[in-house]
Amino acid sequence: MYFVVGELLLLKTSGGEMDQEAQITTLKVQSSRYKTPASFSENILVLCLLSAVLIAGCSAQSQTRVHDNRTVATENAVVTVHVFEVQPAPNQTNADFLIPAALSVEDTAIVLAELEGRLVSISAEEGSRVAKGEILAQFSDEEQRGQLRQAELDVSRFNVEAEQLQALIKLNRSEFDRESLLASQGLVSKGEVERAKYKLDESIQEFEKNRLATESALARVEVVKLEMQKTVVRAPVAGIVTRRYVAPGTNVAKNEKLFEVAQLSRMELRFKVPQTYGNQLECGEVLGISTDDRSAEIAKARIRRRDPVADPISDTFGYVAEILGSTKLTPGLTVYVHLPRSTDSKISFWLPLNAFATGADLKKGASKPVFVVAGERVSSRVVVIQTIEGDQVEVESGLLKGDRVILAPPANLKDGDRIAVSQP
Numbered sequence: 225m226y227f228v229v230g231e232l233l234l235l236k237t238s239g240g241e242m243d244q245e246a247q248i249t250t251l252k253v254q255s256s257r258y259k260t261p262a263s264f265s266e267n268i269l270v271l272c273l274l275s276a277v278l279i280a281g282c283s284a285q286s287q288t289r290v291h292d293n294r295t296v297a298t299e300n301a302v303v304t305v306h307v308f309e310v311q312p313a314p315n316q317t318n319a320d321f322l323i324p325a326a327l328s329v330e331d332t333a334i335v336l337a338e339l340e341g342r343l344v345s346i347s348a349e350e351g352s353r354v355a356k357g358e359i360l361a362q363f364s365d366e367e368q369r370g371q372l373r374q375a376e377l378d379v380s381r382f383n384v385e386a387e388q389l390q391a392l393i394k395l396n397r398s399e400f401d402r403e404s405l406l407a408s409q410g411l412v413s414k415g416e417v418e419r420a421k422y423k424l425d426e427s428i429q430e431f432e433k434n435r436l437a438t439e440s441a442l443a444r445v446e447v448v449k450l451e452m453q454k455t456v457v458r459a460p461v462a463g464i465v466t467r468r469y470v471a472p473g474t475n476v477a478k479n480e481k482l483f484e485v486a487q488l489s490r491m492e493l494r495f496k497v498p499q500t501y502g503n504q505l506e507c508g509e510v511l512g513i514s515t516d517d518r519s520a521e522i523a524k525a526r527i528r529r530r531d532p533v534a535d536p537i538s539d540t541f542g543y544v545a546e547i548l549g550s551t552k553l554t555p556g557l558t559v560y561v562h563l564p565r566s567t568d569s570k571i572s573f574w575l576p577l578n579a580f581a582t583g584a585d586l587k588k589g590a591s592k593p594v595f596v597v598a599g600e601r602v603s604s605r606v607v608v609i610q611t612i613e614g615d616q617v618e619v620e621s622g623l624l625k626g627d628r629v630i631l632a633p634p635a636n637l638k639d640g641d642r643i644a645v646s647q648p
Contacts, residue, residue, distance in 0.1 A: 302642045307597055307628040310573045321563040322514075325495035327547075329486040329555045333461050335360065337480045338454040341367075343472055348483065350468050351554065354459040360483055361470070363455035372448040375441055382438035389431035396424040463487040464554055486555045491547045493525045495561050496540035505530070505543065505563070512562035513547075521562060524548045572610055572620040578632045579617070586612055595630040595637060596623070602630065602641045 341363040348360040400420040406412040459465075467484035470476060493513070497505065507529060512521035524547075531542035545561075547553065579594050580586060586609055593604045605627075607619035623629070628645070630637070 302644050303602075303634060303637065304644045304646050305597075305602075305633070306631045306646050308576055308579060308631055310575065310623050310625065310627050310629055312571050312573060312625060322560040323495050323497055323563060325493050325513075325559055325561045327491060327493055327553055327555050327557045327559060329463075329466075329488065329491050331461070331487040331490045332466065333459075333463070333485045333487065334481060335457060335460065335483040335485060337363075337457075337476045337478055337482055339363065339451065340476070340478045341455065342475050343470055346468070346470070346472050348459070348465045348468070350465055352465045353488075354463065354465060354485065356459055356462045358459045359456055360459055360465070361457040363457070365452050365455040368448055368452040368455060372445065372452060375444040375448050378441035379438060379445060382434055382441055386431065386434045386438060389427060389434050393424065393427045393431055396420070396427045400424045457482060459483075459485055461485055461487045466555055488555075491553065491555060492528070493545040493547060493559070493561070494542065495545075496535065496538065496542050497563065499534055499539050499541060505541075510548070511545065513553075514560050514562065515557070516560065523553060525561070572618050573607075573623050575607075575617050575619055575629060576631060577612075577615040577617055579629045581633065581635070586617060588612070594622075595633045597628040597630065597643065597645060600642055600644075602637060602639065602643050604639050 343361055344364050345362040346360070347362070348354055348358070354360065400417070400423070403412055403417045403420040407414060407417045463485045465483055466486045469481050469483065476482070505527060507527050509527045510524050511527065513523045513525055514521050525545035526548055527543055527545045529544050534541050553559070575594070577586075580592055584592055586592065588609055588611065590609045591606050592609060593606050595602050595604055597603075605622040607622040609617060609619055611618040630643070
């Protein structure tokens, strides 16, 4: 009987994977195979012992399986994440430090209406380059043309009258000479001589009046011609039209503003540099200019002066430079000034704001952790915040070009966690 129990225990130990039904079947087989004469009480005792063994074995097997499943589930957990591949800040893609600047002009001519009238045409638009004296607009000149025609007719009439008066003066002079000769011979009285003298003087005065009237008419012609010239609006200087205030068909008053023309020959550049860099620039130094932060230099500018006082809010110095040579740059255009970069400058990166933990206190100079992809695992890096602009954060140190930073990291994410990168 004890041999039966020993064999059953041996089967349980070596067959740990057997289920409860198989064990019961084995029990029955073994009991029938080794059944020997015994008392009824002995049989009952054996059955109780075998039942206890089976129950204990099933309970232990169940607990072991639950523990193993928990371990597998924890080790196989994978977090799906979105990533952002970092690149150096745009102003560090070349050897120069790029500073945004604004182009402006020191001399701007304001074109006013020199007369009252209606504009019939506009020849220049904003942004147009114009030469000195080039036509910008045209007023209606019908009234001036009528006035000019009338003034020219008056001049012609006075010229005709002048010819008639000259002939009359000649006639009266001859009569006066004849009367004077006759008076010297005693053939006529002095009264006849005086009468002839009066007629001569009268004709000379009329001629003088005619001469003055002719000059007045000629002056009127010049005035009308000048008024006609005012109907044509011309550029006072060579440059670019920066403002147009009127449209064709507009009735304008005298001295009303029509255009603004910027003189390109005096274009200047205004920019600000950090105080840490400001002491490295000197007046007279020549710097390169580009139209965007990735293109090559298209012009040169010479530093003319530096603001005597630094801006305490932005921690910058202001500079004014003049554009060298003739360029196609226009006032108001944003350009980039190329400043030589020192060899010890650190490379920075721009990250989206959601690369940091929600609620993180982000400020200049603060050190904050971010998570990057390292194979199939996650790794934390500490970066130093330089600038915050909207939803973008400039950082330095801790990252390399091409690192993939995890966006919106889960709150429970930690070093070594398994991750899967979500494909866009």
